[in-house]
Amino acid sequence: MGYGVSKLRFRNWKNKAFYIFVCVMSGITMFPLFFIIWELIKKGYKQFNYSFFTEVAPTSMDAMLAKMSDSVIPGGVLNGITGSLLILGMAIVFAIPVGILAGIYLSEKKESRFAGIIRFLTDLVQGIPSIVVGIIAYAWVVKPMHGYSALAGSVALAIMMLPLVIRSTEETLNMLPVSLKEAGLALGASYTNVILKILLPSAFGGLFTGILLAVSRIMGETAPLMLTALGAAAVNWDWSKPTSSLPLLIWEFYNDPNLIDLIWSSSLLLLLLILTLNLIAKQVANKWKIQ
Template identity: 55%
Template sequence: MEAIQALKNQDHSGRRQLKDKLFFYGIIVLSLVTISPIILIISKLVVEGYRQISLDFLIQTTPDTFEAMTAVSNGEKIPGGIANGIVGTLLMVVLASAMAIPIGILTGIFLYENQGKFMANLTRNISDILQGIPSIVLGLISYLWVVKHVTSGFSALAGSVSLAIMMLPMIVRSTEETLKMIPQTLKEAALALGVPYHKVILRVLVPTGFSGLLTGILLGISRILGETAPLLLTALGSSVISLDITKPTSAIPLLIWEFYNDPNMVDLIWSSSLLLMAIVLILNIVSKQIAAKRK
């Protein structure tokens, strides 16, 4: 009887080990399937886009159709670059960040300090709804608010407003969740020492959760970098470098859209996409590293 029982136990153990191995290798296969699209995308961008990457590509403005057509017909590299798009992207991201970061952090602090209250719950729900609104709708709202009534035309300011609205929900929620992770005893100790309430917020909670706040900000920036739809209705685009926030300006996503509509600019599409992908990947990697250090 003992020998039979031992054989049964051994058979049961063998089947269990087989199931464990099948499950383990199944997870590996599914993980490879999950990451394969991003690997294929990056490899395609590198293979097709590296030809145009150079110093001129970063410091010169976009060529016109005739220049591109001449270069393509002669088998040469397309002259010019996307400096106007790079400058326009940086300008609008800086403006959007200047608008969204202070409001987002302060709103997140309000939600943290007033958990369970009606206004905090309402603000949190509105923030969640805002995060799910399509970007083209936010571009339309910015068009009606800024383009029609403030700048009386397409402008970098209008594009920045639409991007700031997109950033806001992510910064709000990341700020609230970061502050929730800070031990309550830290705040209580500061208050017990007689530190004023506003200094507890500014000099204790915010510095302690700085890495988490920075992570949310970087993720918000990486999200808006690739947006095209709202900028079509607000910034419009420009073939020259413009630092005037009341005038139309270009952006890397806008240039990719313009290149797509011109068959002579195909090479610039891949190179611009590669640069944009590299910037977004770097921001995401940095935010992940900061989040890992915070944990």
């Protein structure tokens, strides 16, 4: 049975059609991001002024008065920015040493049973819904401390960060050639020194990228913070007090009819921060690529 010219032509056509289909579908994936950014800029740019970054969130009353006189809502999201910094900073301090050390363990003792168990549990933790993590942090930290706090929020976020940091550390270290480790040991170095002075510096780019991506992932978390950090109207740097954060502010603005116009600018800010982190992560990953 031979192939006729028309049949070949049809196959060619089919090939081309499929190719175009694939391209179009890939193109469509860009739309949500562009629409989201467009929408946020369109509705939020008016609020994007100096006081937006330097003042705390306005009260419902102030916002109502401003709206009635048709002027821009006063105030900003400073308490959210500082709160996010405080909570994320503490979460980083908790999650990164543990995550990197666990990642080193997983990559060094690949075959061991214990490593297998940890790897499995890490995957499970990654799948826990964030609200559940919030409840856990509530039970572990808020209850014993008799109050909501930035600390409780950072514990919840640290738990969510851990699996991301562990896995990215493990994967980065696995990418390093064995010859590097052997070269270090062959010079008479101790195992600890080989890890601290050779492997970790060589993996720096990958580790840093992993951390940035983990931070950008948890930066927008809201649910766990509702149960832990709660929120605050003023700037708070005290780890033991309730604290606001950007996503928490967005939630509060949404719930107040007078403040609802502020959700666009706050969302825009949050999105821009996350996008920036992602872009930096990409740059770092390119610059420090493992040869």
